[in-house]
Structure formats: structure tokens, C-alpha cells
Amino acid sequence: MRQTWEMPGGVHPPENKTQSLQYCIGTLPLPERLVIPLDQHTGAPAKLIVSVNDRVLKGQMLAKPSEAVSASVHAPTSGVITAIDDQPVPHPSGMTSRCITLKPDGKDTWSERQKIDNYRDASPAELLEIIRNAGIVGMGGAGFPTAVKLQPRNPIDTLIINATECEPYITADDILIQERPEEIVEGIQILTHILGNPEQVLIGIEDNKPKAFEALEPLLAGTNIELVDFHTRYPSGGEKQLIFILTGKEVPSDGLPADIGIVCQNIGTAHAVFRAVAQGIPLISRITTVVGEALATSRNYELLIGTPISYALQHNGFNESDCARLVMGGPMMGFTLQDPDVPVIKTTNCILAPSHAEAPRQPPAQACIRCGMCAEACPASLLPQQLFWYAQSQNYERLEAHSLFDCIECGACSYVCPSNIPLVQYYRAAKGEIRKLQAEHLKSDRARERFEYQKRRKEKAEAEKAAKREARRKAAEQAKARAASGAETAAPKQAGAADDLIKAAMARAAQRQSKPEEQIERQQRALASAEERVARAQQKLADAEASGTDQQIDQARAGLADTRHRLSEANRKLSELQAAEQSQSITEKINASPKALLEKKIAAITQRMATAEDKIAGTEDPAVKQALRDGLAKQQRKLEEVRQQLAESTDAAPVDKDGAEDAAAQAIARAREKAAAMADMSEEQKLRETVNSLKGRLQKAEQRLADAEQNGSEHIDALRSGAEKLRDKLAEAAAKLEEHS
Amino acid sequence: MIDFFSQTPLLTALLTLGGLTLIFGAILGFASVKFKVEGDPIVEQIDTLLPQTQCGQCGYPGCRPYAEAIANGDQINKCPPGGQTTINALANLLDVEAPTLDEEHGEESDIKTVAYIREDECIGCTKCIQACPVDAILGAAKQMHTVIAGECTGCDLCVEPCPVDCIDMIPVEPDIADWIWQLPASSAERASELNAANIIATDRTSDRDEAA
Ligand code: SF4
Ligand code: SF4
Ligand code: SF4
Numbered sequence: 016m017r018q019t020w021e022m023p024g025g026v027h028p029p030e031n032k033t034q035s036l037q038y039c040i041g042t043l044p045l046p047e048r049l050v051i052p053l054d055q056h057t058g059a060p061a062k063l064i065v066s067v068n069d070r071v072l073k074g075q076m077l078a079k080p081s082e083a084v085s086a087s088v089h090a091p092t093s094g095v096i097t098a099i100d101d102q103p104v105p106h107p108s109g110m111t112s113r114c115i116t117l118k119p120d121g122k123d124t125w126s127e128r129q130k131i132d133n134y135r136d137a138s139p140a141e142l143l144e145i146i147r148n149a150g151i152v153g154m155g156g157a158g159f160p161t162a163v164k165l166q167p168r169n170p171i172d173t174l175i176i177n178a179t180e181c182e183p184y185i186t187a188d189d190i191l192i193q194e195r196p197e198e199i200v201e202g203i204q205i206l207t208h209i210l211g212n213p214e215q216v217l218i219g220i221e222d223n224k225p226k227a228f229e230a231l232e233p234l235l236a237g238t239n240i241e242l243v244d245f246h247t248r249y250p251s252g253g254e255k256q257l258i259f260i261l262t263g264k265e266v267p268s269d270g271l272p273a274d275i276g277i278v279c280q281n282i283g284t285a286h287a288v289f290r291a292v293a294q295g296i297p298l299i300s301r302i303t304t305v306v307g308e309a310l311a312t313s314r315n316y317e318l319l320i321g322t323p324i325s326y327a328l329q330h331n332g333f334n335e336s337d338c339a340r341l342v343m344g345g346p347m348m349g350f351t352l353q354d355p356d357v358p359v360i361k362t363t364n365c366i367l368a369p370s371h372a373e374a375p376r377q378p379p380a381q382a383c384i385r386c387g388m389c390a391e392a393c394p395a396s397l398l399p400q401q402l403f404w405y406a407q408s409q410n411y412e413r414l415e416a417h418s419l420f421d422c423i424e425c426g427a428c429s430y431v432c433p434s435n436i437p438l439v440q441y442y443r444a445a446k447g448e449i450r451k452l453q454a455e456h457l458k459s460d461r462a463r464e465r466f467e468y469q470k471r472r473k474e475k476a477e478a479e480k481a482a483k484r485e486a487r488r489k490a491a492e493q494a495k496a497r498a499a500s501g502a503e504t505a506a507p508k509q510a511g512a513a514d515d516l517i518k519a520a521m522a523r524a525a526q527r528q529s530k531p532e533e534q535i536e537r538q539q540r541a542l543a544s545a546e547e548r549v550a551r552a553q554q555k556l557a558d559a560e561a562s563g564t565d566q567q568i569d570q571a572r573a574g575l576a577d578t579r580h581r582l583s584e585a586n587r588k589l590s591e592l593q594a595a596e597q598s599q600s601i602t603e604k605i606n607a608s609p610k611a612l613l614e615k616k617i618a619a620i621t622q623r624m625a626t627a628e629d630k631i632a633g634t635e636d637p638a639v640k641q642a643l644r645d646g647l648a649k650q651q652r653k654l655e656e657v658r659q660q661l662a663e664s665t666d667a668a669p670v671d672k673d674g675a676e677d678a679a680a681q682a683i684a685r686a687r688e689k690a691a692a693m694a695d696m697s698e699e700q701k702l703r704e705t706v707n708s709l710k711g712r713l714q715k716a717e718q719r720l721a722d723a724e725q726n727g728s729e730h731i732d733a734l735r736s737g738a739e740k741l742r743d744k745l746a747e748a749a750a751k752l753e754e755h756s
Numbered sequence: 757m758i759d760f761f762s763q764t765p766l767l768t769a770l771l772t773l774g775g776l777t778l779i780f781g782a783i784l785g786f787a788s789v790k791f792k793v794e795g796d797p798i799v800e801q802i803d804t805l806l807p808q809t810q811c812g813q814c815g816y817p818g819c820r821p822y823a824e825a826i827a828n829g830d831q832i833n834k835c836p837p838g839g840q841t842t843i844n845a846l847a848n849l850l851d852v853e854a855p856t857l858d859e860e861h862g863e864e865s866d867i868k869t870v871a872y873i874r875e876d877e878c879i880g881c882t883k884c885i886q887a888c889p890v891d892a893i894l895g896a897a898k899q900m901h902t903v904i905a906g907e908c909t910g911c912d913l914c915v916e917p918c919p920v921d922c923i924d925m926i927p928v929e930p931d932i933a934d935w936i937w938q939l940p941a942s943s944a945e946r947a948s949e950l951n952a953a954n955i956i957a958t959d960r961t962s963d964r965d966e967a968a
Binding site: 054104106107108110111112380406407437440441443444445446447448450451454455456458459460461462463465466467468469470 | 803804806809810818819820890891892907909930931932933935936937938939940
């Protein structure tokens with residue numbers, strides 16, 4: 016016989032297993048409705064793939080795994096989906112969760128089943144896929160998706176099948192082994208195949224199940240599966256505990272069995288795997304022990320997932336008034352159900368309906384007397400008493416230091432405590448609180464990250480803006496400096512420096528729009544079509560006047576007015592565009608020939624004004640007139656803008672009083688400006704303006720002449736002739752002004 | 757050499773000690789440069805204890821600025837979202853008496869909330885986006901906006917700027933996934949069976965079993 020190790024601690028509560036073993040596995044008639052929760056397992060809830068009113072067949076998938084750690088759910092029988100909503104589920108909180116309600120049609124028609132005759136021909140990956148699609152989860156209690164557990168991160172040398180069933184009252188595994196040992200053995204072999212044939216395969220079973228042992232043992236001859244029995248002691252069925260009993264190895268505190276090369280599976284899971292692979296039956300039913308003194312009969316049933324627990328109870332002569340409390344699971348680790356109508360789920364291994372005598376009310380807790388019995392009973396070698404103190408004072412740090420998370424919540428400590436302290440409840444609450452805090456911490460870390468990211472982003476944007484501002488300032492300064500240094504050598508250059516900025520601005524503006532030529536072209540097309548429309552409207556009006564009613568004539572008139580208006584709009588836009596283009600090309604030419612520019616510009620302005628005025632005079636239609644006037648005003652504004660730019664470009668050029676040439680350039684620029692400004696003025700105004708400016712210039716020239724005469728400059732002659740000319744001009748202008756007024 | 761040491765024990769001792777002092781001094785000096793901790797560790801520690809709601813109720817523009825202020829001697833009871841738990845943790849860290857929450861800055865609330873935009877009323881003004889300290893609102897100008905509930909800290913800052921008042925702070929419904937066990941009720945409470953659901957099935961054998 017194989018050596019086994021003694022588990023530390025443990026208790027031996029009354030087994031209460033015989034009541035439910037008197038009968039074979041029973042079945043119940045189809046209930047009226049099945050309620051199938053989407054979340055029956057550890058991990059993410061399954062994702063719906065059916066909708067209300069769908070007809071489904073037995074074994075059809077209703078929801079698929081939503082993530083890696085998740086499990087699908089299937090229709091336990093054929094019928095119609097009548098609802099998908101939140102329903103009470105078996106959970107200690109008593110809360111609701113999303114469920115599919117299925118109304119059986121009574122025919123129990125199977126969907127297509129895919130069986131694998133010889134699993135040895137299938138690859139482990141294929142088999143895993145089948146297991147995943149069959150929605151198989153650990154049948155022992157926690158409901159961890161089996162396919163995930165069968166893909167360990169480490170190589171596996173030992174597969175352990177858990178047949179201990181150490182909790183009192185529960186006999187589901189026991190009866191399953193007794194009745195279907197062949198299927199179980201084949202299921203285990205499939206698991207072995209998937210795991211790459213580990214060296215040892217051990218079935219751990221407590222010595223209180225002799226019948227199961229006898230049923231299983233003969234079938235293992237010729238296989239490498241070993242059946243190991245050991246003393247009955249609660250909680251030998253805990254995963255880490257069983258591993259220690261069978262191998263003497265300890266799973267690291269925050270590790271998994273796979274870390275030491277071991278995978279553990281419940282014997283019920285092995286059976287479910289057999290069904291899925293060899294028979295193509297997904298996990299749609301399970302063996303559940305229905306037991307307790309509040310029932311007339313205690314028996315194991317194969318119940319469809321989704322069967323209301325109350326339905327199973329009724330079939331066993333449930334005496335509600337005698338029932339102390341309804342429990343799902345065993346008396347040690349189970350939890351109280353608040354609603355008897357909740358459904359059987361994949362992890363419902365037992366429904367316990369104890370009488371008041373069987374489960375008396377917990378006597379009130381007393382103070383801890385430090386007897387140390389809890390520490391003796393703890394299978395995880397913890398110090399329950401310390402944990403209790405820290406849990407009471409919510410000292411989570413100390414709790415973690417005392418390995419709270421190694422506690423398997425077996426309840427052995429509570430069971431032995433002479434002061435009736437509900438120790439496990441403290442641990443459950445503390446664990447929950449710590450997990451919640453951890454989750455909150457994660458969330459707050461995320462919030463901090465996001466907050467800081469936003470701060471950085473804003474700072475960066477701010478810095479970029481500042482840099483741009485700085486760059487702009489520097490560019491302006493540089494331009495000034497360049498112009499200043501250039502002024503000493505050559506006059507044309509200085510204007511260029513300042514113009515660079517303007518040009519850049521113009522280029523930017525041009526980039527923003529589509530090319531002006533294109534725009535003009537488009538506008539010209541629009542204009543042509545508008546003209547056509549006007550012609551057509553006129554034709555219509557003529558027709559209407561010739562033969563139509565008054566109403567028709569009115570309509571035609573209105574149409575004409577409308578098209579005319581559109582025509583004028585198009586005209587305006589076109590001229591605007593042309594003006595813009597011209598002004599742009601003008602600015603571009605500033606550098607090349609400032610003088611030519613001035614002349615061209617004036618010419619352009621006068622011409623445009625003339626045409627505009629002609630047009631205004633030429634039209635009768637007030638709407639068109641107005642539009643043209645608008646256009647004129649716009650043009651002027653545009654021109655003023657260009658002029659402004661021009662003026663700025665000259666202003667930006669540094670003033671160097673000593674540089675004669677520079678002063679001259681300035682004067683030229685100012686003259687240009689004035690001339691341009693004059694273009695818009697009335698004749699008289701223009702003349703007056705001319706006279707004034709000439710007077711000013713003459714004054715300056717005379718001043719300069721005087722200076723030169725004093726200093727004996729070589730330019731005296733030139734200056735004198737200049738002043739002379741100015742005087743002539745002034746006289747001429749003054750004469751003209753006289754004439755005018 | 758050996759002779760010198762054996763003849764002048766006092767000097768030898770002094771020399772040895774002096775030498776050791778120099779060596780360790782050098783090591784310590786090196787370590788302080790090499791392993792210099794970036795940032796202010798106490799500010800970091802305080803910051804990790806704060807709830808990171810970034811609501812500004814403490815009077816600072818976010819949790820970190822408040823952490824810095826605490827490190828510079830400000831009161832530790834100005835954070836309503838953190839509540840007494842945070843105050844206790846801070847008091848523990850700074851080794852001071854834990855005060856109660858300064859109600860001037862707001863009241864502690866047990867109910868977590870998350871912002872919800874009534875989407876058909878949203879005019880897409882982006883004002884709430886600018887207000888959100890954790891970028892939890894998605895949207896663009898003139899487009900409907902929506903809150904990423906998972907990222908929302910419930911800070912309330914987006915509610916006020918909304919010109920059409922279409923943001924509600926709705927309480928987060930308790931969910932079966934984040935339900936946790938509560939500490940056992942006192943005996944008195946259990947006697948009146950207020951908390952029956954919280955009792956694990958059987959902690960004790962029945963009288964009859966014991967008799968048997
Ligand atoms: S419930 Fe936890 S502390 Fe108590 S005996 Fe079991 S493992 Fe040990
Ligand atoms: S068994 Fe109960 S009374 Fe004894 S030490 Fe543990 S908690 Fe205290
Ligand atoms: S969405 Fe509103 S309440 Fe939520 S974090 Fe952003 S600003 Fe605060």
C-alpha cells in the first residue's frame with residue numbers, strides 16, 4: 016500500500032452519509048421552467064448567444080465563454096426561452112444575477128451531438144476545445160473552468176483525482192463512483208491523455224466509502240491509476256490538503272498546485288469530461304445530494320441545471336416548518352439560501368434541509384478563552400485566534416502577515432471553538448474587505464495615472480504654446496536685426512526681411528484655402544450658370560406676360576429677381592476672389608520692384624473702382640446694385656488690408672536716421688501709401704492731401720538743404736534741385752486745388 | 757610593522773577605528789548618491805493613501821497637491837471621499853492622533869456614485885470633458901458625450917459646468933460580483949435573526965450528535 020501523509024489539524028464531525036445512500040441515483044420529471052444563470056463558475060459570466068422566444072434543443076449552447084477564464088452554458092432540455100433577466104441565484108448574498116429562463120417543451124429533443132469514439136486519436140488541444148465548449152467546471156465546489164485548469168503553465172508529473180468528499184451529508188461523488196465507475200475511469204484516462212500522461216495518477220478517497228472503493232478498484236488493473244484511501248478526517252478534500260496527504264508536498268502559499276507539477280481534478284469533473292468527449296453531452300445536469308431531516312426521503316438525484324431547488328424539495332416531501340434553514344453545500348462550507356426557488360447550478364453538490372434538531376441555532380458567542388483548540392484544528396497550520404483578533408480590529412496588514420489568504424474557510428476552527436465564536440465569518444469578511452481594498456487601490460492607481468497623464472498633457476500643450484510665442488517673438492526680432500544690418504549695405508534688402516514675415520503669413524493663408532486660381536475658376540463656372548439661369552427666367556417671364564395669368568407672371572417675376580440676385584452674388588464672389596489674388600500677387604512682388612508695385616496697385620484700384628461704379632450705374636435692379644456696392648466695399652476693405660501690410664512692412668524696416676538711403680526708402684514707402692490712400696478719395700480731398708504732403712516734404716527738403724549747406728555736403732546740388740522740384744509741384748497742386756474749389 | 761602595532765596598541769586602535777570610519781563614510785556617501793530616492797517619498801506615501809478621486813474638495817487641485825500640502829504640515833482631515841478610513845491611515849503613517857473629518861470640506865458618503873450623461877440632452881459643448889480630471893468623458897465638439905463609467909471617480913466636477921444640466925451623479929448599484937461577507941453580527945442581533953443569512957450553515961454538532 017502506498018504511503019500517505021498525515022494532514023495537520025482537521026476534525027471529524029458526524030458523517031451523516033448513510034441517509035442519502037439508501038437509494039440509487041434518481042431523476043425527476045421535467046420541471047415547468049428551468050432558470051439557468053450565466054454566472055455559475057469562477058471567472059467572467061458567459062456571453063449570451065440566444066434571445067427571448069428562441070427555440071432551443073437539448074444540449075444547445077445558450078451562452079459562450081466571454082473570456083479565457085469563463086464557461087459556456089447549455090440548454091438542459093429542448094424548449095423555448097421565455098425570459099432573459101435578473102433572477103435570484105444561489106449565492107450567499109441572496110442577490111439576483113442574469114439568468115435565462117427556459118420553458119421545456121417536454122420532447123427533450125437533442126441537438127446534434129459530436130462524439131469521439133477513441134479519445135486517443137484526438138489531440139489534447141481538440142479535447143480541451145470539447146471540454147471548453149461543453150462548459151465543464153470543477154464539480155467540487157468552486158467551479159473553476161476545467162479547460163483552463165488543464166492547461167497548466169508547468170509540466171505536470173502527477174494528476175490527482177479528488178474523491179474524498181469529506182464534508183458531512185454529501186454523497187454525490189460516492190454514489191457516482193458506485194454506479195458509473197467505468198465512465199469515471201475513462202474520464203480520468205482522457206484527462207491523463209490531455210496532460211501528456213503524467214507519471215502518477217492518484218485517486219484520493221476517504222476510507223468511509225468502501226463500496227465506492229470496491230467498485231473502482233477492479234477497473235484500475237492494467238492502468239497506471241492508483242486508488243489511495245486514507246483516514247476520514249475533515250477537510251482532507253481541500254486541494255492543498257489532499258496533495259499533502261497523497262504526496263507529502265506542500266503547495267507554496269500564494270502558488271498553484273501546477274507550480275509543483277500537480278493538477279487536481281474532482282472525480283465528478285472526470286465524469287463530466289467523459290460525457291462531453293465520449294458521448295457529446297455538455298454539462299447540463301449533475302448529481303446532487305438532497306438530504307436532511309426536514310425531508311421525507313433523502314436521495315441523490317441527477318438534476319438538470321436550472322431546476323428550482325424548491326422543485327427537488329417538493330419531490331422529497333419537504334416539510335418547510337421543520338426546516339431550520341436551507342443550505343446549499345455541506346454543513347461546514349455551505350451557505351444559507353434565502354429563497355428556495357433558486358436554481359440548481361453546476362456547483363450544487365448538495366441541498367441540505369436540516370430539521371431544527373439537526374441544525375440548532377448557534378449559541379451566542381462568548382469571549383475567546385485562548386484554549387488554542389482552533390490552532391490545533393486548522394488544516395492550514397494557521398493561528399485562527401490571532402486572525403480573529405486582527406479581523407476584529409480590521410488590522411489587514413497583520414492579517415496578511417498571518418497568511419489569512421491560506422485559510423481555506425473550512426470552518427474547522429469554528430467547529431471546535433468552545434466559545435462558539437463564528438471564526439470563519441470573520442475571515443470571510445476580512446478577506447472580502449481586503450480584496451475590495453485591493454480593487455479600490457487598483458482603481459485609484461489608475462485614476463492617479465490618468466490624472467497625472469492629463470496634467471502632463473496640459474503642461475506640454477502649455478509649453479508648446481509658450482515656445483511658439485517665443486519663436487514668433489524671436490523671428491520678429493531677427494527680422495528687425497537683419498533688416499537693420501542690411502540697411503547699412505543695401506536698401507532693397509531691408510524691406511525684404513520684413514516682407515518675409517508677410518509672405519510667410521500669406522503662404523499660410525493660401526495653404527488654408529484651396530488655390531486661388533482654382534477658386535476663381537470654380538466661381539467663373541458658377542457665374543456662367545447663373546447667367547444662363549437669368550436668361551431662362553427672363554424668357555419665362557416674357558412667356559408668362561404674353562399668355563399667362565397674373566399669378567404666373569408674379570411667379571416668373573419673383574423667379575427672375577431670385578436668379579438675378581444669385582447672379583450678382585456670384586459676380587461679387589468672383590471679383591472678390593480676383594481681387595484677393597491680385598493683392599496677393601502684388602504683395603509677392605513687393606520685393607522685386609517696390610515702385611512698380613505701387614503703380615500697378617493704384618492702377619488696379621482705380622480700374623476696379625471704375626468698373627464697379629460703371630456697373631452700379633448700369634443696373635436698374637436695386638438688389639443687384641446693393642450687391643455690387645457691397646462688393647465694392649469689400650474690395651476696398653481688402654485693399655486697405657493690403658495697404659496696411661505694405662505700410663507695416665515699411666514700418667517694420669528699422670529707422671536709421673543717419674542712413675540717407677534708408678530715409679529715402681521710408682519716404683518712398685510713405686509716398687506710396689499716401690498715393691494709394693488717395694485713390695479712394697474725392698478729387699478735392701486728394702488734391703488737398705497732395706498739397707499738404709508736398710508742403711511737408713518741401714519743409715523737410717529745405718531743412719535738409721540748410722543742414723547740407725551748413726555742413727558743406729557734396730549732395731547740396733542734388734538737394735537743392737530736389738527742393739526746387741518740390742516747390743514746383745506744390746505750386747502746381749495748389750493751383751489745381753484752387754481751380755477745383 | 758607588526759612590531760610597531762604591538763608596541764603601540766592605543767595608536768593602532770585609533771588608526772584602525774579612523775580607517776574604518778573613513779571607509780564606511782565613503783560607502784555611505786556613495787550609497788546616498790547612488791541610491792538617491794527620486795521625489796519626496798513621504799509625499800508618495802501620503803498620495804497612495806488618498807483615494808485619487810481628484811475632486812478638489814480638500815481645497816487643492818487634486819490628490820497629489822493635497823499630499824504635498826500634508827507633507828508640509830496641513831491637516832489630514834480634509835478629504836471627504838476618503839473619509840475616516842483615509843484619515844486613520846494617514847494618522848497611522850504620520851504617527852499622529854487621528855482627527856475626525858473636517859465637515860467644512862464635505863461629508864463622507866458611503867454610496868459611491870458615477871457620472872451619467874443623459875445623452876439625448878447633451879449638446880456636445882465639451883465643457884465637461886475639460887472639467888474631468890481623469891479623462892473619463894468621451895466626446896467631441898457638437899457630438900454626444902458619454903462617461904466611461906469604469907474610469908469615473910465620481911468627483912462631481914463635470915456636473916456644474918454642463919450648460920444644459922444633463923449630467924447626473926447616479927449611485928453605483930451593489931453588484932453580486934462585488935458583494936462581500938460582512939463581519940458577523942453581535943450575538944444580540946443574531947438572536948433576533950436580523951442577520952441569519954450571514955451564518956454559515958453549521959458550526960457546531962447538534963445536541964443529539966453530541967449525545968450519541
Ligand atoms: S477556517 Fe481557516 S483558520 Fe479556520 S481551520 Fe479552516 S483553514 Fe484554519
Ligand atoms: S478555539 Fe475559540 S476560544 Fe479557543 S483559542 Fe480558538 S478562538 Fe479562542
Ligand atoms: S466623469 Fe465627471 S464625476 Fe466622473 S471623474 Fe470625470 S469629472 Fe469626475
